[in-house]
Amino acid sequence: MVAPRPADLLVAEVRLTPVLIADPPLLNTQGVHQPYTPRLIIEVVTEGGATGLGETYGDTEYLALARPLANALVGRSVTDLNGLATLAERTGADSLVAAGAHGGNGGAQGVDAAGLRGVRTAGKLRRSVRSGFEVALLDAWGHAAGLPVHALLGGAVRDRVPYSAYLFYRWQRHPEGPGETDDWGAALDPAGIVAQARRFADRHGFTSFKLKGGVFAPEEETAAIRALAEEFPGRPLRLDPNGAWTVPTALQVADALADVLEYLEDPVSGTGAMAEVAARTPIPLATNMCVTTFEEIPEAVARDAVRIVLSDHHYWGGLHATRELAALCRTFGLGLAMHSNTHLGISLAAMTHVAATVPNLDHACDTHYPWQTEDVLAERPVFRDGHLDVGDAPGLGVTLDRDRLAALHQRWLADDGTHRDRDDAAAMRRAHPDWTAPAVPRW
Structure with missing residues (x-):
């Protein structure tokens, strides 16, 4: 296989597709999983035609951070993974400031979506968004180079x-x-x-x-x-x-x-x-x-x-x-x-x-x-x-089904906002209207 030219590794396009996926009624200390959970599918397309896939949380706050990062990636090399952290920090801080949130590593934004991860901060949000983009860049790089992601690691x-x-x-x-x-x-x-x-x-x-x-x-x-x-x-x-x-x-x-x-x-x-x-x-x-x-x-x-x-x-x-x-x-x-x-x-x-x-x-x-x-x-x-x-196929070794992606995105588009942010306590209130997420410790 011919090694890709540096120009072939430049990001030409980034596609963001929020979806809602079915989730069973699984119980935890905060409540129950909602019928549908938001996820974000990330596609990075290079000038050479390679496409990489990534995935992360799809809640509203994550989408707000993902969109400016996607725009900023265009024209950069998929190999610039160290630069991704700086780029995510800069675009994330700008987005959080625009939204009126704290842009630092502190700045508690409450608990995570299910209350099961400790305090949510701006820094944690940025890292979760960055993770999906890094995986997509590695997947695209792997396809371009004919190497599995584990080889790139x-x-x-x-x-x-x-x-x-x-x-x-x-x-x-x-x-x-x-x-x-x-x-x-x-x-x-x-x-x-x-x-x-x-x-x-x-x-x-x-x-x-x-x-x-x-x-x-x-x-x-x-x-x-x-x-x-x-x-x-x-x-x-x-x-x-x-x-x-x-x-x-x-x-x-x-x-x-x-x-x-x-x-x-x-x-x-x-x-x-x-x-x-x-x-x-x-x-x-x-x-x-x-x-x-x-x-x-x-x-x-x-x-x-x-x-x-x-x-x-x-x-x-x-x-x-x-x-x-x-x-x-x-x-x-x-x-x-x-x-x-x-x-x-x-x-x-x-x-x-x-x-x-x-x-x-x-x-x-x-x-x-x-x-x-x-x-x-x-x-x-x-x-x-x-x-x-652990396979040796290029990239992550997985293939996107565009019909399935479109169907799950259509569900997200049709949603009235009820499921676009995970909230296990709100889901529990459908069965128990007086439910509030209990303070911990419970016992």
Whole structure:
């Protein structure tokens, strides 16, 4: 293959397509997933005709940051990934100032869309937007050069990436109104969770299981983990109540499940409370709430608050930032796993490529993807024995289905604004009008 000329690698066009994707009624401490979740699909087209795909959050604030960044990318090389961070900082600051928001790394904008990521700041918003563009640039570069994204990141150290089943308490269907149906049924007790896990294991070959907690009283969720341990003896189990517990409650649960948990994720809110729990239990504590930026690492390390950091390239600013995080985890002796949001196949492919390049991927990655019945890809990624294969096709190795993209974009266009910003508490109020997102800790 002839190497691309520098001019061929210049960005000629950037297309932004917001979509709404069907989401099941999955429960968490803040409420329930809405019937539809917003995502943003990014296409970068080069002068040489290569097209790269990226994906990130599609909520209104993210779109406001994405549009000026897309315009600013035209004429720049897809290889200028270091310059992308500066460009995103500049265009993002201008957009936030124009919108009347704080443009710095602080400037709290409230909690994240589901209240499950800690405080939202302007810096976090910019990094999440930047991540989608970085993936699209890498994908375009890979197509132009005939190389997979993992090669552009330094090369794969594994040919398969392990994933974990993500278990949720859930309703059978969304309350009356818009929403798609599926054949999963409700899961509101230990038997329902075990049946859900069995189906994931049989269908996808998953051998580790994570339960989203913070929904029911801690003793009920402890019983669900115990039931999983009986059904899958010796398999890695995780529990994530999203900071819904007090320190005493977290210690009680940790004591009750010390013999079966692989790790306990964010049992309490904040680095200080995590440090209190960590000092009094042998169970490793993991987080994707109190450590989601590089600035938050020093305190967590100094206080020995966490043993495992769940990376997420959307949170941290892209695939290169994920590799930088992995290096810091190696330096400080922290374990590394991978967090998941409600994502489509483009993000899943990006997760797989970067996970393939990280030597210290210590735990199977989270993924919501098996819950998603819709995608914008021509072919869905297939889990085999709980793993995704790491291919050598150019770029991410995925192909966009334009008809599917157009249909999901049309849903976004037809929406009255109800679903263009994720709000799990608002979704819960459709079934329980008096619901307000509870303050944490709940128990």
